[in-house]
Amino acid sequence: MKTLVRYSVICCAFLFISLVILFLRLLNYPGKSTSSSNEHRNGIDQEYNRPFIKPLFVPILPENCTSLDCLSVKNCQTLTLSVKNFERSAKFQSMQFKRFVQAVKNLPFFIGEISKNEDFNSCFTLFNIDVLDRDILNPTTLPVIPDFSSAAKFMKVKLDTNYVFFNLFSGTYPDYSEKVDFDVGRGILMKSSVTHQNFRAGYDIAFPLVNVLKHELLPKPVTLLRRSSTTQDRYLATFKGKRYVQGIGSETRDLLPVISNQKDILSLVTCEHNRDEWKKHLNSIEMQQCEANIREYHRPQFDYDSLLLNSTFCFVPRGRRADSFRLLEVMRSGCIPVVLSNNVVLPFSEVIQWEKLAVIADERLVTLLPSYLRNIGSERVLAMRAQAVFIYNAYFSSMDTILRTTFKILFDRISPKPLPRWVWNSYPGALFVDTNYSTDFKHDYPFWSHYLNEDPVDKRWRYSVVVVKNQDDDDGHCEDVAREALNANNLNAVFLVSVEPDGSKLHIEIDDKSTTDGLRRVTMNSLYDVDLIVSKETSHIVTINCTTSTDNLAQKLRFLTAVSGEYPDRLIGYDLVNHFLSSAWTNEYAVSSDVEDYYSMVNVTNMAIHHKYYYHLLRTHFNSSNSEQLRSKPHCASVFLNMMIAYVTQNPPIGLKFIEDEQAPVDDQVVPDQYPADEKGPEDFSMPRESECLQWFKTVLGYIPLRHSSSLVRN
Structure with a gap:
């Protein structure tokens, strides 16, 4: 009997210790409380601007391709791009893909279209096959991709070019899978809403989630002139959007109304989505709460754009997928994004230092955000706000700048003269820098002399x-x-x-x-x-x-x-x-x-x-x-x-x-009328x-x- 009690005590102690370790891990405290481990944790928090946790998952190695064994450099002496046409695919293209291809053909490094069995003389090649949206609930999405089998054969036979695919939406209700329903092979996938678990780091590119039909084809920059030189906005942090009553993304958005105090932190949510299906998942008490939220949501003084313009921080929670259109909308308004999407790969994170312009926090610890945001100093707020607008103008302000950025990143992987990361994150941005012109950033460019050049x-x-x-x-x-x-x-x-x-x-x-x-x-x-x-x-x-x-x-x-x-x-x-x-x-x-x-x-x-x-x-x-x-x-x-x-x-x-x-005395000078006769x-x-x-x-x-x-x- 004593032995049984002893084993029971040991098991309970082991279970208690395991729960403590799990809790500390969720709070991002290391198992050892040594000074070196604390310094390591502080360094990570400072680098990534994550106030709560570091990523739980490390990016996995690519399964099929790496930059070394799959990228071809034969036609890549300079950055060039072509479009391979298939006759059947041209008949099955959505309006957003047609507009997307139009933006591609307007790029300065686009050299032409390829038909039939012509040779590929470009560094990168895009098929005219529409895989932008692969959500089968979308009425324009075909269950079978026309000509994709022919494209797969081309990729296996024609090895002198690098194939690129763009995908904004993959998967569908209820799991919204991140994996695309076509075999990319050695092609490079530019994908939105991707997490580290499904991302081929160093090969694929995290693409911004953008509405191609509504986004500008050409850039129209925004400025901070409308903002005060101080940080005294009307609201500290705001959110206005859908609250999913169940399924993916609902946990995070359910927590946002909890931290709303209707004063400096405002969270307006609506349960209305997917017609009336949401009502089936609520009891009477939850329905009353939703109806109250909906009335508050539709009050005219809480206009969405007005909230963005009058907030210091704006919450950017994940939607059904890991990304959200809200990210670019917030940056465009000069509001500092607070990203709530664990393990998401942010757009162009290979070159953009998101920690300089955004707060990236854990979805599970939303209730700790108000105190953290209040402790951010005014100088840092102004710097982050200015950086958010700069990055938006430089790389996200139009389809032209987004596509230029994408192919600039790809070509930098091949180029013997890639741009350093600080060039991407400082005025005027990497798109105005040509390393074929010069790599002497001190003397041959006018932008960085004041802090790079030590000469008088x-x-x-x-x-x-x-x-x-x-x-x-x-x-x-x-x-x-x-x-x-x-x-x-x-x-x-x-x-x-x-x-x-x-x-x-x-x-x-x-x-x-x-x-x-x-x-x-x-x-x-x-x-x-x-x-x-x-x-x-x-x-x-x-x-x-x-x-x-x-x-x-x-x-x-x-x-x-x-x-x-x-x-x-x-x-x-x-x-x-x-x-x-x-x-x-x-x-x-x-x-x-x-x-x-x-x-x-x-x-x-x-x-x-x-x-x-x-x-x-x-x-x-x-x-x-x-x-x-x-x-x-x-x-x-x-x-x-x-x-x-x-x-x-x-x-x-x-x-x-x-x-x-020497000038004539003032009394001797004749001041003519503004427009004298004749x-x-x-x-x-x-x-x-x-x-x-x-x-x-x-x-x-x-x-x-x-x-x-x-x-x-x-x-």
Whole structure:
């Protein structure tokens, strides 16, 4: 009897210890309370911004493929993409897949479509087979994928390219399986709503869950201008969405109303979903609670978009699947996402540091969130909010940016010059960086010099002056302007460039025999290639036209380069221009030289300075069709450069005003009326040719990135 009691006590003690260990593991406390284990836990919490637990599952190794044994590099000297067409598949495509393929064909590295038995000459190939949505409850989803057997044969025979598949939805009610119902083989799967257990890390890519039909084809960035410079939002944290009464995702969403205090934390849920099926799973008490929640949910003052704009944190719980459309909606609003989806692989997490812009917490410990969120300092809140908007603009603002990001990540795996992760997570983002151009991030790019380059400002940059001579300009005055520029002393070289447009792609003639006076004479057919004539040491280019006065020219140039040294990524100049909405009905814009109150552009050819890398971006960032049309408009160079630089920096240019040493007394100066009789009126400031350029480039970018400014920097 004593032996039986002894064994019973031992079993009870063992069971108690097991329960304690399990409880501590759920709270993410290690089994040993040593200092080293605590330091390890704190390091993980700091890196991943997980206040409660670290991932319970480690990413498994891919079952079929790795980057080393399945990726082909034969056609991957540069990033190229093609689409393989099957006739039957073209008849069974949803509207969202057609729009998706349209976005693919607009990418700058798309080289064409492949039919029948043509060779694959691209690095990546997409089949025109619609596998975006494989939820069989969707009426547009076919139970059998047309032509997929033919695609599988191609993947086994044609080994010189890398095949890619995109899937947003897999599985269906009730288990919503993450596994796709087609054999990917050695193809690369870009998939939404995937967890670490079913993710081939380092091979597949976690794709954002996005509504292809509603998401913009071209980027339209959001800003934080609507936000206060403080963190005093109306709500600390909010949620408005469905509450699943049973099944996957219901546990997390059931906890959100528990932490709502109807003051600084607000959680509005509705049980309404799947018609009236939800009512079958509730008793009378639960039904009364649901009806109360529904009434609160539909109150007009709790508009969804308004809540996002007035909240510091926004809860992003999982839905039926691991991902949620809510993630991008929250980031777009400048709200900090609080992700509640255990083990989810966040979009593009291979390169994006989500811990810098989101709180990633355990679904099971939602009740601990209010105290944690209240303890986040204001400086960190502002940094996370700014990073959330930056990451959204850089990689999620349109189907174009999402697809560019996807293939940039894929190509980085093959490229001998992959981008470091910090480039992806700092302004202006990886999509504006071309490693074929240079990998010297300190000197050859204008974006990171202030914290990468330890040289003094006056030694970081080298400047070259380009004096532009058009066909009607006076040769003698052009020579005078160029020689006067030589007196600036801080210049690397001075070029006298004769521009003779002839419609060809590239034509440059350098007169090497004409440098005895210090000038380098060049003939070219387009200003879009000016960066090709300057030396590698030159970082910035100053452009002057031949109509510029030689008075104080050297002093103006020195002032121009001094300001550029402090703002190396900006466009800076003296001759200011403005744009405005000329017709709200047709959404047309016009350009004017009237800058009495503010300006949005500078005349690039009339004493302006910018980094030479922007010329390279202007030539390579867009698809071949747009690039050819761009070169056919040489008179638009100034407008295009203004819009390109604003597109990258999301900042206005910097206007300069040079004040001469000796000016007439104020009493002797005559201040004319705004528009004296027989002189200029508003219509005389109009610039119709530049207005046409602005409208055309607006169609390329999808919006007008120019921003107005009223600030002037004076010497």
